[in-house]
Amino acid sequence: MTNLRAEGLSLGYDGLKVIEGLDLTLPDGKITAVVGPNACGKSTLLRGLARLHPIDGGRVTLGGTDITAMPRKELARKVAMLPQSSIAPDGVRVAELVARGRYPHQGWFGRHSSDDDAVVATALESTGVAELADRPVAELSGGQRQRVWIAMVLAQQTDIVLLDEPTTFLDVRHQLDLLDLLTELNRDRGTTVAMVLHELNLAARYADHLVVMSAGRIVAEGAPSAVLTQEVVDEAFGLRAQVVPDPVAGTPLVVPVGRFHAGA
């Protein structure tokens, strides 16, 4: 068992508590989506799980070991994280950016080996950006660029992949493409995926495990069909909505009511 767990976890910024005493276990080999209104602490939670954010209280464990007791590089070989703000350096080409995912596998003077090349090639292949390998990252479209970042994370060869709003700047088609890609990785490799998503209905469709947060705590978690109810949506988002079955996937579909168009 290599479960990533938060136990009584508290996180904050400059003395301001964002999350207090939160417990969460990411189910192994499943896709977990974290949803919630703006500033509910969902990104902070993900960053805490990846040790990108200092822990104020409680702990995060991986397979029972406190992650702060692990060397950072060792953690980076087990848990990968794609943050919201990633910078592609000027002039860097796709394969070179992806190769930076090999960092935790290399020693102090470690040069890239042919094994690294193989891992990079596989990552490019499985994210569908093989044809772009020698193109400058700056020339790519938003959707392509996001795939390249995912490829970099895959080159890290971890069992757990965390993604902070990976679909944010993508149009609807590319959002679906990306979530399909993550589903494929999860199914083909058994990778545990956890991501913060904005789009409730996509989260409900793609997640095995849905975590709904509000004001720094978990309102409900579990299978999307069990979790995403009118009451939970109201409690977490303060949103009056109807929840109907998604005609495509059968998962819950949240249809907001609003003030003007109800009763048609």
Add this chain to the structure above:
Amino acid sequence: MAGDLRTSALRTTVAGLRATRRRRQVLVLTGMVLVVLVAGTGALLMGAAGLTPGQAIAGAVGLGDKGDVFVVQKLRLPRVEAAVVVGAAFGLAGALFQSTLRNPLASPDILGISTGASLGAVTGTLVLGLSGVALSGLAFTGAGTIALLIWVLAWRKGLHSIRFVLVGVGLAYLCASLIAWIMARSQEQEAAAVLTWTVGSVSDIRGEQLALVAAGTLVLAVAVAVVARTQGPLALGDDNARALGVHVDAARVGALLLAVALVALATSAGGPIAFVALVAPAIARRLVNDGGAALAASAATGAALTLVADVVGQHGLLGVAAPVGIVTGLVGAPYLLWLLATTEKRSR
């Protein structure tokens, strides 16, 4: 099977790209070494006593006419070596600053760190009468103090903030004023010393001092090579670097301390030679263009740039024998203006 074949072809592509980039780095380094060789040879031949290449080589190895030997070994060669060493140190320091702070403007000369080092060195040499390691130590104290002040005053506003640069510019003025004050007080009459501590000059670095700066730069360069690997992940952003297993704060402080030490060492000998630390890494990165920090190429470019600037200045191509800092200032200032004009859209 078809998939395996495709992956192995792709693997070859990836390896090929890596080899191409390696070749390009070697090419840039070789190019810069050639520039140094050509400019260095020129510097040995030119001067009040014109030498033929044969006389210069004979002089450099201690053969031939005694006068030639003296001119080459005691006057011209040390100046060439000094320009190369000091330029390399500034180039490397600039590359470290710019890549660690992810800001092409965040260079030790713009941030006032070179001026701080100069203030330390001036205090050491004119007030306390120090030289050698003690002088470099005081230059390091000056540079380190400025770095610390910038950290305290501007850090939290973010790496890209123009405030970062403005605070540095303000501190640079403060240091420049203090340098002028110390010079006025000590009634320093020697024009060469005044020029060294205000605009930078490599004309008077020789003997023990040259050996110290060269050895120190070499040691620091080796240390940089040890920590250089963290620059790749750091360039992707702090969160990405942490997620890849880098101790971001330690890596950043370590790299900046080494860079401050390089600046201090170079400045304690040659003064705050303007813009080499700003311009050399920019040229090197553009030439190597692999999204990396181009540390080695920056050092080589710094050496070439400084040597060429010194040759240009020394031999009166400006109409008068000018110290190297004036020439680099004339080249660097327009680049700074261009950078300032375009930096807003770069830093989002």
